[in-house]
Amino acid sequence: MELEKAKVIADTVVKALEPYCDRVVVAGSIRRQKPTVRDIDLVVIPRDRQNLDSALMRMGNYKMSGMKIARVELDSIPLDIYFATPETFATLLLIRTGSVESNIRLATLAKKKEWRLAASGGGLFNEKGERIAGDTE
Numbered sequence: 001m002e003l004e005k006a007k008v009i010a011d012t013v014v015k016a017l018e019p020y021c022d023r024v025v026v027a028g029s030i031r032r033q034k035p036t037v038r039d040i041d042l043v044v045i046p047r048d049r050q051n052l053d054s055a056l057m058r059m060g061n062y063k064m065s066g067m068k069i070a071r072v073e074l075d076s077i078p079l080d081i082y083f084a085t086p087e088t089f090a091t092l093l094l095i096r097t098g099s100v101e102s103n104i105r106l107a108t109l110a111k112k113k114e115w116r117l118a119a120s121g122g123g124l125f126n127e128k129g130e131r132i133a134g135d136t137e
Contacts, residue, residue: 001077006030006037013042013079016059023036023089027082027096039078043093046083056081068120084121088111091134092121 010026017024021044025031046051046052047132053065056072060079063071070081086090095103095117103119110117114127 001037002032003033003035003037006040006077009074009077010040013040013059013074016055017042017044017052017081020048020055022047022086023084025093027093028080029099031097032099039080040074041082041096043079043082043084043089043096045086045089049083082121086125087134088121090121090136091118091123091125094137095119095121 002090006081007026007030010030014024014026017112023045024041025043026041027043028036028038028039044052045077053070056062056065056070059072059074061073063073068083070083072079072081082092082096094106098106107117107119110124115132117123118125121134126132
């Protein structure tokens with residue numbers, strides 16, 4: 001779908017989820033401003049998970065929900081909601097915004113220094129396992 005249409009849908013979803021979250025941010029190809037969008041990715045810090053899940057179920061075809069992700073289909077448009085904590089939010093937003101190629105580059109750069117970029121959003125860890133980055137993108 002075209003970027004502008006995806007932005008309108010994403011903004012509607014964000015407004016519907018905001019009452020149940022401390023933060024809701026659009027990620028993925030919409031955030032990267034790609035002209036064509038396959039799906040909508042959101043990173044959220046839930047405040048009221050039960051009502052958040054209820055809101056997601058009312059939105060469309062509720063595919064699944066777990067501790068880290070929920071999937072909903074809105075008029076055949078995949079919507080992925082990634083659940084974060086305040087500690088994991090920035091890294092998760094970085095990873096869920098980046099393309100696959102970008103994420104591979106970041107992970108490769110970290111590995112060359114014997115560091116680890118936690119895809120779960122945990123942050124960047126040095127060779128001693130100490131978290132050295134992740135509070136901001």
